[in-house]
Amino acid sequence: MRVLEPTDIAPPFARYAHGVEIPAGYRLVVTSGQLPLAADGTIPEGAEAQAALCFENCAAILAQAQMGAADVIRINAFVTGREHMAGYMAARDAWLSDIRRLPASTLVIVSGFTRPEFFVEVEVTAAAP
Amino acid sequence: MRVLEPTDIAPPFARYAHGVEIPAGYRLVVTSGQLPLAADGTIPEGAEAQAALCFENCAAILAQAQMGAADVIRINAFVTGREHMAGYMAARDAWLSDIRRLPASTLVIVSGFTRPEFFVEVEVTAAAP
Amino acid sequence: MRVLEPTDIAPPFARYAHGVEIPAGYRLVVTSGQLPLAADGTIPEGAEAQAALCFENCAAILAQAQMGAADVIRINAFVTGREHMAGYMAARDAWLSDIRRLPASTLVIVSGFTRPEFFVEVEVTAAAP
Numbered sequence: 543m544r545v546l547e548p549t550d551i552a553p554p555f556a557r558y559a560h561g562v563e564i565p566a567g568y569r570l571v572v573t574s575g576q577l578p579l580a581a582d583g584t585i586p587e588g589a590e591a592q593a594a595l596c597f598e599n600c601a602a603i604l605a606q607a608q609m610g611a612a613d614v615i616r617i618n619a620f621v622t623g624r625e626h627m628a629g630y631m632a633a634r635d636a637w638l639s640d641i642r643r644l645p646a647s648t649l650v651i652v653s654g655f656t657r658p659e660f661f662v663e664v665e666v667t668a669a670a671p
Numbered sequence: 672m673r674v675l676e677p678t679d680i681a682p683p684f685a686r687y688a689h690g691v692e693i694p695a696g697y698r699l700v701v702t703s704g705q706l707p708l709a710a711d712g713t714i715p716e717g718a719e720a721q722a723a724l725c726f727e728n729c730a731a732i733l734a735q736a737q738m739g740a741a742d743v744i745r746i747n748a749f750v751t752g753r754e755h756m757a758g759y760m761a762a763r764d765a766w767l768s769d770i771r772r773l774p775a776s777t778l779v780i781v782s783g784f785t786r787p788e789f790f791v792e793v794e795v796t797a798a799a800p
Numbered sequence: 801m802r803v804l805e806p807t808d809i810a811p812p813f814a815r816y817a818h819g820v821e822i823p824a825g826y827r828l829v830v831t832s833g834q835l836p837l838a839a840d841g842t843i844p845e846g847a848e849a850q851a852a853l854c855f856e857n858c859a860a861i862l863a864q865a866q867m868g869a870a871d872v873i874r875i876n877a878f879v880t881g882r883e884h885m886a887g888y889m890a891a892r893d894a895w896l897s898d899i900r901r902l903p904a905s906t907l908v909i910v911s912g913f914t915r916p917e918f919f920v921e922v923e924v925t926a927a928a929p
Contacts (some may be wrong), residue, residue, distance in 0.1 A: 546829065552837040555914055566929075570693040571675065572796065575777030575781040576927040579681040595847035602677040603690035616830040621780050622891040624912060648833030648923045651912040654753060654780040656684055660854050665777045667830065671695075699822040700804065701925065703872040704906030708810040731806035732819035749908050783882060783909040785813055795904045800824075 543568075543615065543669065546642055557635050557649035561635055562615045568669040571607045575620070575663040576600050577655060589621060589629030589661045597637040604644055604668055613668040614645040619657035620652045620663045626652075672697075672744065672798065674772055684733030686764050687776035691744045697798040700736045703794040705729050706750070706784060718750060718790045725793035726766040735798055740766055742797040743774040749781045749792045756780075759791055801873065801927065803901055815893050816905035818843035820875040826927040829865045833878070833921040834858050835913060845889030846917045847879060855895040857912045863927055864890075872903040878910045885909075888920055889907045911920055 546561030547553075554560055564570075576599040578585055578592035586592050597611075604610050627649070638644060645666075652654050655663050675690030676682075683689055693699075705728040707714055707721030715721050726740075733739050750759050757776070767773060774795075784792050803821030805811075812818055822828075834857040836843055836850035841894075844850050862868055879888050885907070896902060903924075913921050 544863045544865070546812050546831075546864040548857075548864055550839060551826075551842070551860045555837075558832055560834075560857070561829055561831040563862065563865040566825045566827050567695045569695050570744075570798075571690055572693070572775045573675075573690040574683065574687055574745075574775040575779070576689075577684070579684075581679060581681050581895070582682070597915070599680045599689070602680045603675045606677055606690065606813075607673070607676040607692040615828075618777075624916070627914065635903045645808065646832040646922065646923075647876045648876075648915060650833070650910050650921065652779050652781050654779060654908050656756065658753070663777070663779065665775075673879045696824045696900070698824050699873075701904045702804075702819040702820070703812065703816055703874075703904040704908070705818075706813070708813075710808060710810050712810070728809045731809045735804040735806055735820040736802070736817065744877075747906075781910050783906050785885065785907060788812055792906065792908065794805070794904075 543643060556631055562646050562667045564615055565664050566638040568671055571609055571668040573600055573603050573666050577660050577663055585659050589626035590632050592662045593630045593633035596662055600666045605654050609668045609670050612641050613670045614643040614666045616646040616667045618665045619649045622654055626661045679684045681758045683716050685759040685760055688773040691775050693744055693798045697800055700738055700797040702732045704794040706789050706792055714788050717764050718755035722759045722762030722789045725791055729795045738797045738799050741770050742799045743796050745796045748778045751783055751790050755790045760767055805903030814889055817902040820904050823875055826929055829867055829926040831835045831858055831861050833923040835918050835921055843877045843917050844849035847895050848891050850920045851888045854920055857869060858924045867926045867928050870899050870923045871928045873927050874904040876923045877907045880912055880919050884919045
């Protein structure tokens with residue numbers, strides 16, 4: 543896989559790639575939008591802890607296909623307010639801290655999710671040989 | 672195709688899969704976000720009827736590629752309010768009632784679509800050999 | 801690639817395809833959501849100019865993989881208000897004016913993006929042999 547980073551447009555806002563090319567013949571994984579509900583039914587407080595849990599869930603799903611954060615090609619994330627963006631970004635950067643070939647990333651502020659206590663939802667798409 | 676369902680994270684909120692793995696060498700279909708406008712120009716009343724029409728439209732598009740609900744890998748759905756979630760979910764569950772390998776699903780509350788009368792928009796991605 | 805256009809459902813709202821089928825064995829490109837920030841740090845005024853810049857950025861990213869607007873399979877666009885839809889659609893139609901095999905398209909009104917001055921975010925997915 544190859545990062546697409548044209549030098550004649552504004553650089554990414556944060557640590558993600560403008561684009562990723564996936565060669566022919568790769569397996570794909572799509573996840574559902576992951577929500578910040580822990581296995582014990584609790585909901586972490588604050589956007590950073592919520593996003594960290596969403597990414598942990600994504601990792602658990604990817605692992606079932608022998609994939610991980612290094613195989614993610616795009617992150618689609620939704621937060622319920624601008625005040626949650628910094629926390630979300632901190633969790634994303636932590637999740638990707640060891641990753642060299644970064645994924646594409648789209649982040650949008652929306653009105654809400656299945657429960658009003660959720661501030662963050664994260665969906666990933668991944669690919670591997 | 673294979674459902675990815677790690678047992679160490681909270682189970683899905685409803686009848687969908689946490690993740691789906693698509694083998695190499697599959698065809699893909701992407702649809703536009705389908706809106707609840709019938710062929711005769713009418714708009715059904717209520718989120719459940721609107722969502723049912725969106726899914727019917729998705730099925731008609733998939734059928735052109737010899738695919739159907741059983742081939743869907745991810746549903747991306749948007750509703751304009753929490754009060755429309757139950758109706759949307761009922762329509763989704765009905766559409767998937769005969770499906771054993773469930774798709775991933777992401778559901779988000781947004782501010783609106785191309786017409787204010789629309790409460791639901793549904794986009795699907797599918798894959799088949 | 802093949803456009804999927806069933807004749808028994810309402811036609812697309814604008815110049816896009818209801819669905820696209822991608823044969824097996826194609827490369828894929830995913831982009832990040834492109835925001836209307838120019839290389840010189842300026843932000844164009846108005847949704848049409850903002851969307852035009854988003855599409856220019858998408859084109860620059862696709863070009864790194866020897867792809868272009870003709871290879872796009874789905875456009876996912878977000879605007880912050882219904883009043884920005886016409887401008888967005890004008891920019892999209894201009895970007896696709898020479899394209900015969902149209903992409904699928906999903907357009908949603910959301911609450912905002914990484915900066916309050918942005919009215920539009922555009923993410924594309926593309927495929928080619």
